[in-house]
Amino acid sequence: MRALAEYVMRGRMQATLVVVGSAALPLLFWLSAAAGSLVLLRRGLGDAFGIVAWALLPALAWWYFGDPRTLLVLLGTLGLAQLLRATVSWRLVLTGSVLLGVVYAQVLGSVFQAPIEATAGELQKLMPQMLGQAREQLSEAEQAHLNALLVPVLTGLLAALLQIGSVLALMLGRYWQAALYNPGGFAGEIRALRLPPLPAILLLAGMLLGPSLGAELAMLTPLCSVPLAFTGLALVHGLVAQGRLGRFWLVGMYVTLLLFMQLVYPLLMVLAIVDSLIDFRGRQTPKGGSGSANGEG
Template structure:
């Protein structure tokens, strides 16, 4: 990754090439799209807003030509520019100016809020639209005898109610992953270890935790308050990231073998979504009790 980041920072043409090529490759391997967005983040963080915009524009044009040649339409490249690169550019600019990863993470949640608002404006009944989109999946599972037809209808109906918030949360979490990758690249090249220290210090303040607590109460008391559910889902990734930061901080404080981190991420994959909920719970608790400071003080004592 360091060699790729180094190649990207050699000049505008190299950054454009990496961003455009990885964006097109993501049509085959979706996760490669994070690299294209990370390039925009890295250039913006290191060289400023103007250079980030220029690289994004050039990469969008180059990607449009590639998409037109391969698919007969430039729209996939336009989608990358407007939906992924532009928000990441904004986040990179916020982080560059404010030098606060916590503030930037919270700003990212606003993009999720825009997604929820957009879906609400465009769809009269978002849950019904999600059920329609999920119907082919439900039918294939029933035909494969994976799940009973009656049970599948209940599960899809329940999932459809959560999909708007979950989709918005996943969207801005993807933006943050790209930003983190760009910040990590910047640290590898110019400030070794800097991103690790920055991420371990990530802590969402109680000013965000209190609204989350209020939304949780509303969700428990009012089953039909979907707006509260969607907003709570938007805030959940903030506390999940904070919980992950706590784990990294504990491993660093006690100089534990990195194998613990590998096991931790493996658990997140194997025990989805229960492990994520538990980690987010620790992050939520940390907003009040500051677990890392208490652990550090106990270790010194």
């Protein structure tokens, strides 16, 4: 992957080939977004625009054929990259990704309205089996409210997947930038990532209170969970780097996350919230890879 990053940064033509080619190929839109974010982070928005503009053509073509993901992830990742370049703050990037997720949800809800509603209808049929006797204890109004939450929650889940994809694409671009110009810088940034108490509490409130404030706001539940989950991952990386946890914890975390996501994902969110209040890593300065990952001093 480093060789690909070196090729992208070799010149405008090479960067254009990678960004446009990846956008045109199926399921490689994340690579296009990562390469575009690398150019933006290193050279700025002006140079990146001339390259990314060509990638809009295949992205719009994919949208025309019913798949808006390429354009959404490309533009969303570049927006987050510009925010990171301006602030050098992953905390702001992750919290800002919630707003990006809301935009994703609005677009996906419009483009995929029929499939989402069909899936929600199938889930409604399975609800009696899934909830069992608990459903019988709900009033008719509560059952109707529960059914009304299905479409927004499904839309939010789809948007959260693109939100995660955008953050991961940006992380890949930032990792490439650090590998080329400031080795260790990206690792230092991620290990130091921690949400202050107020943003963490607001994200938790968005997850828990969104559905009760209105059916449409139920989409906030999956969207607000993404920054907390990434922060929980950063916490584990930071503790391992400080030697407070063995490396096997890191390997085990990713293995169990893949196998038992429904259990590990909420645990990461809980860790992020508790860390915002306690700060497990303390105020120690990282020993290596200090400074931002851009390598520009």
